[in-house]
Amino acid sequence: MSALLSIDKLVKRFGGLTATDHVDFAVAPGEVHAIIGPNGAGKTTLISQLAGELHPDEGSIHFDGRDISRATVPERSLLGLGRSYQISQIFRDFTALQNVMLAVQAHAGHSFSFFRPALREAALLEPARAALTQVGLANRMHVPAAAMAHGEHRQLELAMTLAISPKLLLLDEPMAGMSQAESEEMVQLLKGLKGQYGIVLVEHDMDAVFALADRVSVLVYGRIIACGTPDEIRNNPDVKDAYLGDQEEAV
């Protein structure tokens, strides 16, 4: 089975600091591959390189059979790579529905249409409504994003990522800042997505990781020190020393 996403010996340096140190990583279609690691390990740097916001110094990234190492951020999105951010990147001036409609619009052909009202286009409305319903925001569609709660922003963030019909989701701490109840709802939601998309999940919430992940990679100081099933990782002594040691209660 060929990988949906594969990274080969990726390196990223910032001056004297090696933030990504010869990382190998792969995600099969429909697989949830989680990345865990202590703060400062370089998880967000890695996600940024996958998304195209940062360019690696060495190594390559292959997605869906293509080398995307030099592809721009919009190009990767159009190829089927969807990303959600740790700090919600939404359009505060628009309603939830308009937010998601924009996402749909990005993948619905070009936008050099100057007269037709975009907000009445069925081709944009229907998929947007569907995505919002899927994440549980069906009754909040016309609320301005700025007026929504933090947890709702995370749901909106996910809806926008789903609305572009991606093949792979890059989820950077989707549960960041959520309450226990909200996190559990999000985990249920993500469970429902399993199998349909390849998912790279960066998370600190260990309950979520062990509930969702098929495979887990542990990133410490820019290097992957272990990669395996959740159980293998849970029992790996190196991982316990480097990371899970402080997280005993969470496991």
Added chain:
Amino acid sequence: MDKATNWSSPRFYVPAIVLLGLALLPVYSMVAGQPFYVTLFSRIMIFALAALGLNLILGYGGLVSFGHALYLGVGAYAVGILSFHGITNGWVHLAAALGIGIVTASLIGTIVLRTSGMTFIMITLAFAQMGYFFVVSLKAYGGDDGLTIDNRSSMVLFDLSNHTVLYYAILVCLAGVFLVFTRLIGSRFGMVLRGVKSNERRMLALGFPTFRYKLVGYVISAQVCVLAGFFLANLTKFASPSYMVWQVSGDLIVMAVLGGMGTLFGPVIGAILYLVVEEFLSSLNPGWFPKVEDVLNKHWLALMGLFVILMVLGFRKGLYGYLVEREQKKLEKRAQS
């Protein structure tokens, strides 16, 4: 917002009242025996048009261009230079102006849109200054002194040398551009511009190649200024480098913000207010406090400057913008309940 026009909304009745008022002004001017009003408001509408154009990218795109007066110059000098060489057909003037406008705006836009933030502001200012010096160096076309135009553009079907006809031509264009923009803002293209202003990083991540949309927006807004320049040259029968100085670019931004840059019609309101106050202060002369009035007449710019500073520190949404925002809050409350 995606519902049918709400007749009681300020978004409707303010533009309607203002445009109606402008349409009736020449009648009032004739009745009051003050033909000067037609000239004054022709000039006001020209700047309203330019400010409206600028605001497409300023208010809706989040791009602070401090160099849009350059395009006023392009429009004015297209008329001036062609007239100088004996070409008097206004449609040729217009075609040349818009053609040069597209080329210039595309070239400059391609360079400046690679930058952002304060750098963008600074280099738009720099390129407008470049245009100013370029025109000044053209001694054959008047250089620093400007270029006199013997006759207004001949439009064949109508006669611009009649002040009232020119007035209505400008009004029709102002109303027309405003109406076109109302559609543009709600179109796919408009949504992309607004999305870029709101969160460009997210737009890129969604898959929009934002550069090309910003460039097209920049060119469209420049073309509206070129059109305004065409009218300006016709109104004054003069093309001058002074149309392109940095203060004019700054004035356009002030007008947009004064009226409310988050709205389409705001810049028109802002332009009317700004230029009426300017006219009032610089010709104030009832004779009550002659010394003060004299100072005001000569140094009214200082008051405008103070006013701009206070505006920035105080009411940033602009007058019309404030009205619209109040309506917006009402709608939001309704949607939430």
Added chain:
Amino acid sequence: MSLELLIVQLLNGLQYGVLLFLLAAGLTLVFGIMNFVNLAHGSLYMMGAYFAAWAYNNSVFGIQGSFVFAAFVGIAGSLVLGIVIERVVLFTLYERDHLDQVLATFGLILVLNEVARFIWGPSSYYMEVPDKLSGTISLFGIAYPSYRFMIIAVGLLVALGTYLLIQKTRIGMLIRAGASNATMVGALGVNIKLLNTLLFGLGSALAGVAGLMAGPILSVQPGMGEPILIVTLVVIVTGGIGSIRGAFYAALIVGVIDTIGRVFLPIVLSSLVEKSLAQAAGPAIASMLIYLLMAVVLAFKPQGLFPVKHG
């Protein structure tokens, strides 16, 4: 095209360049640290010229006609004015977006230009070149105006002084650190507000120096600050925002290219194309040279020639 003409114009370019550097230094540092561009910087240059010219032409504390005293008044005046403007108006803008900053400083320029016009009138306010410097000195066998040479000398001295201040002193280290990461420096307990006010004062004083020196050779009039401010913006964008080194090299390059270009491009052009075209196109293209240079630099190095690395 004689060698003598070339050398004189090179020196003129250098002289223009050091004036640009004096303006650029303050502007780029304040932008680098506070992410704030004070477009009214040109007004401080103007006021330096006006204060100096006024002190030179009138009897102030019984002193008249003394260039040294006039210079002192010019520098002190622009320093004080700069600090007052910063503390009263500008400090409210540091957290605001760039549009607000641009609008407020635009308003400030309008006010200051009118104040100058009100006090000293709309026409040029004349300040003559002081007697002792009105001759020429011999450089490379050529007679070059002493006054212009003084400008070059003072400018290079100030550049050296600024370099030493920035690179070799503790204050300078704080400034460089602040340009790289202002929040961090603030978190380390340094009073970033005071640092910024000092920096602003320094920048204003430098602008005043540039203005008072330029006064006798350019014309002192309301609005004289803005054209040179815009060229200064070209300098700091080309050199790299926040970088003193970038400002220095870019200022000299811009100064020389602009001066040499205006003089020699029409000549060069007329040897390539027919005379009337060269006479029309020459000055036109020469006037655009420095902006084209900026565009070319930005195309290859969007952060400028010597960008500051941000932490």
